[in-house]
Amino acid sequence: MLTCRQLSKTYRTERGDVAAVTELDLEVEAGRYAAIIGRSGSGKSSLMAMIGGLSRPSGGTVTIDGTDIWGLGDDALARFRNGRIGFVFQFASLLPTLRLVDNVALPAMLGGARDGAGTYDKASALLARMGLGNRVDAYPSEVSAGEQRRAAIARALINDPVLLLADEPTSDLDEQTEIEIMDELLGVNRELGTTLVLVTHNLALAEQAGQIVHIANGALVA
Amino acid sequence: MPWLLANLALQNLGRRKARTLLLIAAVAVGSGALFAGATLMSSIERSMAVGFTRMGADLMVVPDGALTNITAALLTVEPTDLVLNAGLVDKARLASVGRSAPQKIARVEHSGIGSHHDSVDLIGFDPARDFTILPWLVEKLNRGLQAGDVILGAGRDAPLGSQLLIFGRPHVVYGRLGRTGVGTHERGVFMASATLEALAGAIEGHGKKMPVLQPGKVTGFLIELAPGATSLQARFAILSTLQGVKVVSGDTTLSGIRQGLTSLLDGILVLMIVMLASTAMMVSVLFSAIVTERRGELGLLKAIGARRAQVLGMMMVEAMLATGIGGTLGVALGVLVMRLYERSLVYNLDRLGVPFVWDDLARTVAFAAGAIVLSVLVGALGVLYPAWRASRRDAYDLVRSEA
Numbered sequence: 001m002l003t004c005r006q007l008s009k010t011y012r013t014e015r016g017d018v019a020a021v022t023e024l025d026l027e028v029e030a031g032r033y034a035a036i037i038g039r040s041g042s043g044k045s046s047l048m049a050m051i052g053g054l055s056r057p058s059g060g061t062v063t064i065d066g067t068d069i070w071g072l073g074d075d076a077l078a079r080f081r082n083g084r085i086g087f088v089f090q091f092a093s094l095l096p097t098l099r100l101v102d103n104v105a106l107p108a109m110l111g112g113a114r115d116g117a118g119t120y121d122k123a124s125a126l127l128a129r130m131g132l133g134n135r136v137d138a139y140p141s142e143v144s145a146g147e148q149r150r151a152a153i154a155r156a157l158i159n160d161p162v163l164l165l166a167d168e169p170t171s172d173l174d175e176q177t178e179i180e181i182m183d184e185l186l187g188v189n190r191e192l193g194t195t196l197v198l199v200t201h202n203l204a205l206a207e208q209a210g211q212i213v214h215i216a217n218g219a220l221v222a
Numbered sequence: 223m224p225w226l227l228a229n230l231a232l233q234n235l236g237r238r239k240a241r242t243l244l245l246i247a248a249v250a251v252g253s254g255a256l257f258a259g260a261t262l263m264s265s266i267e268r269s270m271a272v273g274f275t276r277m278g279a280d281l282m283v284v285p286d287g288a289l290t291n292i293t294a295a296l297l298t299v300e301p302t303d304l305v306l307n308a309g310l311v312d313k314a315r316l317a318s319v320g321r322s323a324p325q326k327i328a329r330v331e332h333s334g335i336g337s338h339h340d341s342v343d344l345i346g347f348d349p350a351r352d353f354t355i356l357p358w359l360v361e362k363l364n365r366g367l368q369a370g371d372v373i374l375g376a377g378r379d380a381p382l383g384s385q386l387l388i389f390g391r392p393h394v395v396y397g398r399l400g401r402t403g404v405g406t407h408e409r410g411v412f413m414a415s416a417t418l419e420a421l422a423g424a425i426e427g428h429g430k431k432m433p434v435l436q437p438g439k440v441t442g443f444l445i446e447l448a449p450g451a452t453s454l455q456a457r458f459a460i461l462s463t464l465q466g467v468k469v470v471s472g473d474t475t476l477s478g479i480r481q482g483l484t485s486l487l488d489g490i491l492v493l494m495i496v497m498l499a500s501t502a503m504m505v506s507v508l509f510s511a512i513v514t515e516r517r518g519e520l521g522l523l524k525a526i527g528a529r530r531a532q533v534l535g536m537m538m539v540e541a542m543l544a545t546g547i548g549g550t551l552g553v554a555l556g557v558l559v560m561r562l563y564e565r566s567l568v569y570n571l572d573r574l575g576v577p578f579v580w581d582d583l584a585r586t587v588a589f590a591a592g593a594i595v596l597s598v599l600v601g602a603l604g605v606l607y608p609a610w611r612a613s614r615r616d617a618y619d620l621v622r623s624e625a
Contacts, residue, residue, distance in 0.1 A: 052525070052618075054617040054618035075531075078524065078528065081525070082526065082527020087526070095522070095523075097230060098233070
C-alpha cells in the first residue's frame with residue numbers, strides 16, 4: 001500500500017548540506033498500523049513529510065496505492081493529498097479564524113465538495129465521533145489542546161483517506177489525553193481499515209503497532 | 223468554496239485590526255488623492271478651456287495694410303475692406319499654430335439695429351472652430367446655434383428667443399455674451415459666417431459692396447499657439463509662409479500662463495502616478511510580512527490539499543478586500559476634499575469672476591470607479607509576488623519554518 005524506495009532528503013544550510021533521510025526503503029501493508037520510532041533529529045518527521053506529499057524528496061520514490069506521488073504535478077499532488085491522505089501534526093494545526101466544524105469541513109471544500117450541507121453534516125458527525133458533538137461551533141481558542149487534536153483527527157478523516165499519517169500527535173498532551181487520542185486513532189485504523197503510520201517517542205504506544213520502523217541518522221535500524 | 227475562502231480572508235483581516243486599519247487608511251489616502259486629483263485636474267482643464275480661451279487668441283492674422291486697434295485680449299478681428307482667403311492658414315499647415323478661427327466682420331449702418339445712423343459690427347464666425355466668442359456665452363437658448371441665429375455682445379440688449387430684424391430680415395436672438403471690455407466684442411452682433419453671407423444681398427442693396435461677405439473670404443484669423451510654440455516662432459513662420467498678411471500679437475504673458483499651467487497639470491499627473499506606485503510597493507512590503515507571519519497556516523492549507531491557485535487566491539482576495547475597502551473610503555474622502563475645495567477656492571474664484579467648471583457626473587463617477595478599481599489592482603499586484611513565492615514552497619517547509 002505504501003512503498004518508499006531509496007528515499008532521501010538533504011537540507012541545504014549555510015553550513016553545508018544536512019542529510020535527514022538516506023536511501024531509506026520501507027513498505028507498509030494496507031490497513032496496518034505502523035509506528036516509526038527514533039530519537040529527536042533521526043529523520044522521522046522528514047520521512048513523514050515525504051510520505052505525506054508535503055516535502056519533496058532529494059531522491060527516491062514514494063508510492064501510495066500504486067501512485068508515485070512525487071511523479072505527480074503540483075495540482076495533482078495537492079488533489080491526491082487532499083483525497084487520499086490524512087495528516088495529523090504534532091502541534092495544534094487548526095485555523096484559528098474558523099470554527100471547529102469549518103476546520104473539519106475545509107479539506108472537503110478545498111477538494112471541491114459540491115454538497116455543502118452534506119459536507120457539514122459529515123464534519124459534525126466526525127466531531128461527534130471524537131466526542132466534540134457539543135463544540136462544533138466553538139473556535140480553536142475556545143477548546144483545550146486535546147480537543148483541538150481530536151478536531152484535527154476529524155479533519156484528517158473528512159475525505160475518507162486511505163492513509164492516515166500522525167506525526168507525534170500527542171507529544172504536548174497529558175497522559176490521559178494521550179491515551180484518549182491514541183484510542184481514537186487506533187479506532188479509526190481498526191474500524192475503518194485506514195492505514196495508520198504514526199511517529200512517536202512513546203515505546204508503549206509503538207508496541208501496539210503491527211509494524212515498528214526504527215530510524216537512526218536517517219536510515220532504518222535493522 | 224469561494225465563500226469559505228472569502229470568509230477566511232475576511233477573518234484574517236480582522237485578526238490584526240490595527241494593521242488592517244492602517245493598510246485601509248493608507249490606500250484610502252492614495253485612492254482619495256487619486257480620485258480628487260483626477261476630478262479636480264479634469265475640472266481645471268475644463269475651466270482652463272473656458273477661462274483661457276476667454277483671455278483671447280495668442281495672435282491675429284489680418285490682411286497686410288489693415289488698421290488694427292490692439293487690445294489686451296484678441297477676441298475679434300477689426301473691420302477693414304481688405305480680405306483673405308478662408309483656407310489660407312489651414313493650407314500652410316504651420317507646426318507652431320495650434321488652432322485657427324476665421325472671422326468676417328462687416329461694419330454697417332441702417333441695419334435696423336439701434337438708432338438709424340448707428341454703425342453695427344456684424345461678425346461672422348465658424349462655430350466649429352471658434353474659441354474666442356462662444357466661451358463668453360453667458361446666456362443661450364437650450365439648443366445648438368442654427369442658421370439665422372444671432373448672439374449679442376454684452377452692450378446690446380434683447381430678450382433671448384426674440385426676433386431681431388437685420389436689414390429687414392428676421393433673426394432669432396440665440397444668446398448673449400458676457401462683458402469683455404473689448405469694444406468690438408461688446409457692441410458686436412455675432413452669427414455663423416453663412417448667416418452673415420446670407421445678408422450680403424440686403425447689405426449691398428443699401429449701396430455698400432463688401433468683399434468679405436463673399437463665401438470663402440474672411441477678414442482675418444485668430445490663432446492659438448501649438449503647445450510649446452512661442453509667439454515669435456509662429457509670427458516668423460506665418461510671415462515667411464503667407465503672403466500679404468500682417469500678424470498682430472496679443473498679450474504674451476497669457477500664452478505663457480496657459481502653457482505653463484498645462485505643464486503643471488502634467489507634472490501633477492506624474493506625481494499621482496508615483497504616489498500610486500509607492501502605495502503598491504507599500505502594500506507589497508506589508509503583505510510580504512503578512513505572508514511570512516502566516517506561513518504556518520499557508521503550509522497547513524497546502525497540507526490538507528489546497529492547490530497553489532487556491533492559496534494564491536485566498537491571499538489575493540484578502541489584499542483586494544482590504545485595498546477595495548480602502549479605495550471606496552478614499553472616494554468618500556475625495557468627495558469631502560472636493561466639497562472643501564468648492565467652499566473655499568472655487569467660491570473665491572467665482573467671486574472674482576473666474577469660471578470653475580466641474581466635470582459632469584458621469585465622468586466623476588467614472589473617476590470614482592477608476593480609483594476603486596486601481597486600489598483593488600494595487601492590492602492584487604502588491605500581494606502577487608509574496609503569495610506566489612509562498613504558494614511555490616513545500617507545505618512542510620512552510621509549517622516547519624513557523625514552528
